[in-house]
Amino acid sequence: MRSASPEPAAPRLWAIVGATGTGKSALSLDLAEELASAGRQVEIVNADAMQLYRGMDIGTAKLPPGERRGIPHHLFDVLDPGEEAAVAWYQSLARSVIERLAESGSDVILVGGSGLYVSSVLFDFRFPPRDDALRAHLEEELDARGVDALLERLRALSPETANAVDARNPRRVVRALEVALLGGDAQVTLPEQPRLWRADTSILGVRCERAALVDRLDRRVERMWGDGLLDEVRGLIPHGIEEGRTASRAIGYAQALAQLAGRMTEAEAIAETQALTRRYARRQVSWFKRYPGVEWIDGTATREGAD
Secondary structure, eight states, rough: OOOOOOOOOOOOOEEEETTTSSSSHHHHHHHOOOOOOOOOOOEEOOOGGGBBBTTOOOOTTTOOOGSTTOOOOSOOOOOOOHHHHHHHHHHHHHHHHHHHHHTTTTEEEOOOOOOHHHHHBBBOOOOOOOHHHHHHHHHHHHHHHHHHHHHHHHHHHHHHHHHHHHHOOHHHHHHHHHHHTOOOOOOOOOOSOOOSSSSSSEEEEEOOOHHHHHHHHHHHHHHHHHHTTTHHHHHHHHHHHTTTGGGSSSSTTHHHHHHHHHSHHHHHHHHHHHHHHHHHHHHHHHHHSSSTTEEEEOOTTSOOTTT
């Protein structure tokens, strides 16, 4: 009598996290091929907020379809530049995709460096209240009175939040004030011991020696301009990038728009993009190092330019 065949392993959720430029995309492809060679079905889901946008390729280091090694990729190019990306919207969409793939028997690799987006999927992550009418009113106040007036209102309601919010980002100030007025907590952070959304989750973190990463990021920004970022942005203007609240503020794209409008020279646009990219990478490192149970991998030797 033949023995029964072993039951196939249940689908797993894998997450690959880390700062920009550390090699997350390359690792996701390598992991997918390794899982496939073991007989597992596997697909990749994007968790980079800016790679959700159609046409925003050069400035986001989006992996071209021809370099995806035949592995199915999801949640790339799902928004026009004039549309707004929201974390709560992304959480619902990404989880529905992951559940559908898992039900079909596929492992899923979630890959990206947008901390809130990744956390919203991996952990039992709840969002502060929102009120679209109140938000619209606050945005009108922002246009009429400026961000400092909103900061003063926020400081009166929640001094701790006012000190923590990025005052250079009017969108975040508006959102923080909206939440404070609704009686919620605008400081969305991971709890001390975050609970996983799916128990069958493995998290891989990619890190890179600081000096090597800074050099890599600075050169990548220079290469973005050399690869035609200005032409890419020029082509996105008819698709609403100037009006898009999220896309227009993306690092690199905001500076390219300023250069096209004559508000910055090319040298100034590149230098500011480099500085903001380095700062963003530092924030990513701080965010992801708080994740529990991460298996860290050294990405210092990853080929230059890989995400």
